[in-house]
Structures are given as structure tokens and as C-alpha cells.
Amino acid sequence: xxxxxxxxxxxxxxxxxxxxxxxxxxxxxxxxxxxxxxxxxxxxxxxxxxxxxxxxxxxxxxxxxxxxxxxxxxxxxxxxxxxxxxxxxxxxxxxxxxxxxxxxxxxxxxxxxxxxxxxxxxxxxxxxxxxxxxxxxxxxxxxxxxxxxxxxxxxxxxxxxxxxxxxxxxxxxxxxxxxxxxxxxxxxxxxxxxxxxxxxxxxxxxxxxxxxxxxxxxxxxxxxxxxxxxxxxxxxxxxxxxxxxxxxxxxxx
Amino acid sequence: xxxxxxxxxxxxxxxxxxxxxxxxxxxxxxxxxxxxxxxxxxxxxxxxxxxxxxxxxxxxxxxxxxxxxxxxxxxxxxxxxxxxxxxxxxxxxxxxxxxxxxxxxxxxxxxxxxxxxxxxxxxxxxxxxxxxxxxxxxxxxxxxxxxxxxxxxxxxxxxxxxxxxxxxxxxxxxxxxxxxxxxxxxxxxxxxxxxxxxxxxxxxxxxxxxxxxxxxxxxxxxxxxxxxxxxxxxxxxxxxxxxxxxxxxxxxxxxxxxxxxxxxxxxxxxxxxxxxxxxxxxxxxxxxxxxxxxxxxxxxxxxxxxx
Numbered sequence: 001x002x003x004x005x006x007x008x009x010x011x012x013x014x015x016x017x018x019x020x021x022x023x024x025x026x027x028x029x030x031x032x033x034x035x036x037x038x039x040x041x042x043x044x045x046x047x048x049x050x051x052x053x054x055x056x057x058x059x060x061x062x063x064x065x066x067x068x069x070x071x072x073x074x075x076x077x078x079x080x081x082x083x084x085x086x087x088x089x090x091x092x093x094x095x096x097x098x099x100x101x102x103x104x105x106x107x108x109x110x111x112x113x114x115x116x117x118x119x120x121x122x123x124x125x126x127x128x129x130x131x132x133x134x135x136x137x138x139x140x141x142x143x144x145x146x147x148x149x150x151x152x153x154x155x156x157x158x159x160x161x162x163x164x165x166x167x168x169x170x171x172x173x174x175x176x177x178x179x180x181x182x183x184x185x186x187x188x189x190x191x192x193x194x195x196x197x198x199x200x201x202x203x204x205x206x207x208x209x210x211x212x213x214x215x216x217x218x219x220x221x222x223x224x225x226x227x228x229x230x231x232x233x234x235x236x237x238x239x240x241x242x243x244x245x246x247x248x249x250x251x252x253x
Numbered sequence: 254x255x256x257x258x259x260x261x262x263x264x265x266x267x268x269x270x271x272x273x274x275x276x277x278x279x280x281x282x283x284x285x286x287x288x289x290x291x292x293x294x295x296x297x298x299x300x301x302x303x304x305x306x307x308x309x310x311x312x313x314x315x316x317x318x319x320x321x322x323x324x325x326x327x328x329x330x331x332x333x334x335x336x337x338x339x340x341x342x343x344x345x346x347x348x349x350x351x352x353x354x355x356x357x358x359x360x361x362x363x364x365x366x367x368x369x370x371x372x373x374x375x376x377x378x379x380x381x382x383x384x385x386x387x388x389x390x391x392x393x394x395x396x397x398x399x400x401x402x403x404x405x406x407x408x409x410x411x412x413x414x415x416x417x418x419x420x421x422x423x424x425x426x427x428x429x430x431x432x433x434x435x436x437x438x439x440x441x442x443x444x445x446x447x448x449x450x451x452x453x454x455x456x457x458x459x460x461x462x463x464x465x466x467x468x469x470x471x472x473x474x475x476x477x478x479x480x481x482x483x484x485x486x487x488x489x490x491x492x493x494x495x496x497x498x499x500x501x502x503x504x505x506x507x508x509x510x511x512x513x514x515x516x517x518x519x520x521x522x523x524x525x526x527x528x529x530x531x532x533x534x535x536x537x538x539x540x541x542x543x544x545x546x547x548x549x550x551x552x553x554x555x556x557x558x559x560x
Contacts, residue, residue: 002327008357019345087341091400094305094335095358096327248309 009105056129061212062184076110076154099245110151139214152237256280263313273299288454334401338412344386359404485512486541
């Protein structure tokens with residue numbers, strides 16, 4: 001294991017975060033605070049409790065997930081796309097480093113950033129609404145698994161993209177709508193029966209449901225199903241990355 | 254001298270069906286400067302990319318320091334430093350950070366003394382804290398070399414190292430390359446500047462249309478393929494040459510002020526003595542003579558044309 005190379009990539013990527021602190025950390029925290037003001041205070045004051053939890057408190061896990069999903073994808077996709085764009089990828093490909101170690105460096109840094117961000121948003125939420133986490137270990141497990149899985153997904157997008165437009169396409173056109181429709185701001189029990197069935201086809205529902213359960217012990221679907229879906233997506237992303245490196249797709253040809 | 258790189262039956266066919274390399278066989282000797290010449294699209298960069306791990310070969314085998322680049326890629330790649338043709342740099346990083354990053358990437362422990370030496374050797378020490386984006390093109394090129402040398406490679410690939418670099422800087426680069434060779438580094442150089450190969454290389458390989466056309470010691474190549482040119486400066490201008498001189502295939506230049514005669518140094522007779530005698534017989538007087546060796550560029554152009 002070339003641990004020095006993993007460390008070099010990891011620290012290089014983290015250094016980019018500190019250089020772009022405003023964009024990486026401050027901006028998502030400000031947007032989340034605005035969600036609290038709009039949904040929690042303005043609209044939430046007119047909504048009664050959801051499954052025994054005040055609306056402002058109810059949306060906290062969904063808001064954290066929204067940021068973690070989008071930022072994991074953005075961090076990881078940009079992290080690997082940028083060297084491709086500037087050409088510095090040559091150095092990574094010619095270094096004595098395995099594909100697994102490359103992924104560990106890039107995805108590890110992207111996931112770290114979104115986990116830090118998730119925790120900052122959690123702390124920010126604590127300023128607006130009272131919070132009590134029933135299962136902190138499970139909360140952290142879901143947070144880490146989701147950050148890692150979506151960073152892997154972002155890594156795939158970064159490899160696939162051959163332009164900045166494509167880099168933005170899937171996060172904007174697929175991931176953000178799925179997150180908004182995945183129960184970030186509501187329980188899918190609140191939907192009509194037909195739409196509830198449709199909502200269950202959205203994988204993000206399972207992530208948010210499991211994460212919310214770790215906070216308040218309320219869930220749209222069983223926790224084991226949530227965990228199963230998260231792990232399944234993780235395995236699927238790993239399989240795609242394995243294929244990318246095996247074939248050299250958009251990297252070596 | 255033992256081989257540090259051994260390429261056997263190497264072929265590369267791209268997805269589009271284009272054959273960039275066709276059954277290439279090549280051995281690079283330890284400690285030499287090897288210049289790989291070829292026109293645009295000949296396969297130079299593809300060959301380097303495969304040896305360095307950036308592109309996958311379609312067929313064939315490559316050994317670096319006796320290690321297979323595919324099955325033993327960690328050992329093979331750790332011996333290689335690569336300076337690519339394009340100036341690929343991390344614009345917002347400092348010189349020190351990017352060179353240190355390269356060392357870490359190649360699995361070497363931190364060694365600020367070595368990084369300092371490399372930067373000083375390349376006249377980059379006073380720029381170590383500057384962001385790369387603020388550097389000139391020539392300095393960026395040296396940063397690329399510094400990155401490639403950060404992990405103390407045994408083999409250095411320089412893909413068009415002086416492309417777009419001014420004359421003074423080019424000569425400075427040549428000095429750096431010579432110093433590296435003296436320290437035991439094997440250097441493989443691709444270039445469009447034939448004079449660069451002529452100045453630097455111990456051996457020369459010519460690649461064209463994905464095939465190695467020739468590999469030879471530079472001196473032997475110059476001797477074997479080199480032609481010489483005799484220029485006769487006439488006392489007066491001549492408008493036409495008599496029939497008796499036709500078999501020399503002379504060229505009348507400078508509005509009839511000089512005669513040019515190409516001859517082969519390998520030939521049993523150069524024909525110079527009889528030419529001078531025939532000129533006298535024909536009443537053509539001259540006041541000076543000079544001879545020149547054909548350059549590597551002439552040889553290269555001939556080779557590419559005939560292959």
C-alpha cells in the first residue's frame with residue numbers, strides 16, 4: 001500500500017477546500033440557514049407537528065442529507081475532473097499507485113469535507129431548533145456511509161464528464177430533484193397513496209428515512225431497508241469504479 | 254551497457270482503429286541520452302505514455318529496470334520521471350507544494366533537502382512560494398522538470414522539453430540535462446528540434462507511422478548516412494556548365510557564382526580530384542573551396558521520406 005501517495009492526494013484535495021473556504025463550507029451553511037428561515041420559521045409556523053416532532057426539527061435530517069448528497073458529488077466529481085481538465089492527471093496515472101489508492105485519496109477527501117459540512121449544518125440547526133439525537137452512532141454511520149457512497153458516485157461522474165456542462169448535469173437534473181422529492185421537507189406518509197408508491201422508487205427516500213430515524217425514531221421505511229439500500233448503492237458505485245479502472249474508461253485511452 | 258528500458262513487440266491500436274504503434278522493439282541503455290525523433294503523429298508520445306503507464310498497450314511487453322510495467326507497475330513506475338509535452342500544472346498551488354506533492358505521490362518520504370536541491374538546480378528556489386499561475390512559460394516548464402525529479406528517478410522522459418522555449422533557456426535546459434546524465438540518470442528525449450538531438454543525444458531513434466525506422470549511435474549515424482557537400486567559389490560568374498561536367502550533377506548557385514557538389518564519404522572515390530581537374534580543363538577558375546557535413550536534419554528528412 002502506497003500510503004504516502006494516498007496521504008498526498010488526500011491532503012492536496014483538503015488544501016483545496018481550505019483555499020476555497022467560502023465556496024466549500026460557508027456557502028452551504030448560509031443556504032441551509034435560509035432553508036430554516038423559510039421552511040422552519042415562515043412556513044413551519046403554520047404546519048402542525050409531523051409525527052410528534054415540530055416541523056422545524058423534522059426537516060433537520062433532510063436538510064443535512066440534502067447538503068451531504070450534493071456536496072459529496074460536487075467535491076468528488078470536481079476533484080477528479082479538474083486534473084483531467086488541466087491535464088495533471090498524467091502524474092496520477094504514471095505514479096506507482098493502485099486504483100484503489102487513487103479512489104481512497106480522492107473519495108476520502110470528498111467524503112471528509114461533506115461529513116464536516118454535515119456536522120457544521122447540524123450545529124447550525126441547533127441554533128434554530130431544539131435537537132435530540134436518539135441514536136448518535138447510527139446517525140454517524142448513515143452520515144459516513146452516505147458521504148462515501150455519493151462521493152464514489154461523484155467520482156464516477158467526474159470520470160465520465162468530458163465538459164463542465166456534463167459535470168453539472170446529473171447533480172442538477174437528477175440528484176437535486178430526487179433529494180427534494182425524497183422527503184427532505186416532508187414525510188412521504190403525507191403524500192396521496194399513489195404518489196407514495198412512486199416516491200418509494202426514489203433511492204434518496206431510504207437515505208433520508210434512515211437518517212431521520214437515527215434522530216427521532218420516526219421513519220418512512222424500515223431502518224434495515226434504508227441501510228440495505230445505502231449499502232447496495234455503495235456496492236454498485238464500487239463495481240462501476242472497478243470497471244472504469246480495469247478498462248481505463250476515459251482515463252487511459 | 255545494460256538496458257534500463259526494454260520494449261518488445263509493442264503495438265497500440267486506439268478505439269477508432271488507428272494504429273499508433275506497430276510492433277515496436279527498442280532498448281534504452283542505462284545512463285545514455287536517447288533522442289526519439291519523428292514527425293507529428295509518428296507515435297512518440299504514445300510510446301512514452303505506454304512506458305509511463307498513462308496509456309494501455311494493445312500488445313507487447315515493456316520492462317523498466319527489469320520490472321514489467323503491467324505486472325510490477327509499482328517498482329517500474331517508481332524508477333521513472335515524466336515531463337510531458339504540455340504544461341500541465343496546478344495553477345493555484347505554490348512551486349514548493351506541487352513539487353512536494355509529486356514526491357509523496359511516488360511514495361517517497363519527505364525530504365526538504367532534496368526538494369531544495371532540485372529547485373536550486375533549476376533556478377526556481379526564489380520562486381518556491383509563488384503560485385504556479387504567476388510564473389512564465391519557461392519557469393513552468395522547469396517546475397514540470399522539478400516535479401519529475403522530486404522522487405529521484407533513474408529514468409527521465411522529456412517529451413519536447415524545449416518546445417516554445419527561447420534560445421537562451423533552451424541552452425540552459427541542455428545544461429540541466431547534461432548534469433542529470435552525469436548524476437547517472439538515463440534520459441529519453443523527444444524533440445522536433447533536430448539540433449537538440451544532434452547536440453545532446455548519445456543515440457538516436459527515428460520513429461515514423463508507428464514504426465521504429467532506425468536506432469543508431471549518433472556519431473555512427475552521422476558517419477554512415479552523412480553526405481558531404483563541396484562548395485566551389487568561382488572567380489567569375491558562369492551561366493551554364495559544359496557537357497563534360499554533366500556527370501558530376503553540379504548545382505549552379507548564387508547566380509552562377511558558386512558550384513555545389515554532393516559526394517558520399519563512404520564511396521571508394523569522392524570524385525573531388527577529378528572534378529577539380531575537369532574544372533581546370535573546362536577553363537572554369539575558382540578562388541576558394543569549402544566542405545560541409547550534412548546535418549542530422551537532412552538525414553532525418555531523408556529517412557522519413559524513404560520510410
